[in-house]
Amino acid sequence: MRKLTGPPSPWPLLRPILGPEGGYVMDADTILDAALAVAAERGWRDATLSNIAAQAGCGLADVYRHFPSKGAVMRASVARIDAAVLSETGAAGEEEAFRDRLFDLLMRRYDALKPHREVIRACWRDLRRDPLASAPLAPALARSMAWMLEAAGAPAHRPLDLLRVKLLAGIHLSVMRVWLRDDSEDLGRTMASLDKALKRWAPMLEGRRC
Structure with a gap:
């Protein structure tokens, strides 16, 4: 599982989740940025959660922790x-x-x-x-x-x-x-x-x- 260093997001809704070893797993802001990139390339209708996960460099489980749906x-x-x-x-x-x-x-x-x-x-x-x-x-x-x-x-x-x-x-x-x-x-x-x-x-x- 990919870990990110640095403090949590200042926005409570977008705060990263602590991994089992105490590091930060893929944070919500990175996933949102990936979603914007996918939407720019494919359009929102054709964007999928799998596309977003691939763009963010994480697994679907990381996306699901923050965003269970489009x-x-x-x-x-x-x-x-x-x-x-x-x-x-x-x-x-x-x-x-x-x-x-x-x-x-x-x-x-x-x-x-x-x-x-x-x-x-x-x-x-x-x-x-x-x-x-x-x-x-x-x-x-x-x-x-x-x-x-x-x-x-x-x-x-x-x-x-x-x-x-x-x-x-x-x-x-x-x-x-x-x-x-x-x-x-x-x-x-x-x-x-x-x-x-x-x-x-x-x-x-x-x-x-x-």
Whole structure:
């Protein structure tokens, strides 16, 4: 079994597992990176857990310890982006407008996704052809958008907040379509699309009437 040296991942969901001799076995981040590489080459629909294991240089058992399904890989990939965005986010302050804070959070998310844009383009095409394959993504997306609202200063984990979470998810997916075609260095088209959407919907997202 391959062992890796170094400290555990700072993200609890992606923490490596201790092997029987006390060393770290193949960690989740390495497997996720391998999954992205396979998806870029084959597309998400044709990627298999065996392909991912081969790309990571580990056995299927190592993959299974972290990700018992392709859906789990997809959800963990989203969670890793969430963690990267939230790690740079402080507590919401009253001095900053909700809309501005949410704008910054989502743009930070697109910046974090930028190195993986070609992979996301390939996956986006596959998921459009096979909508059922996107089913594992729905709860992960809802969780992500709930955390973006919370980080911006709006409660989003109560039952009645679900509509606002769904609204933000719709905005995010709409802006993502622009982002996928926006090859500018400053993501100007993406910023314009997001700003336009938030100008219209920020009061409702915050819990106030439009």
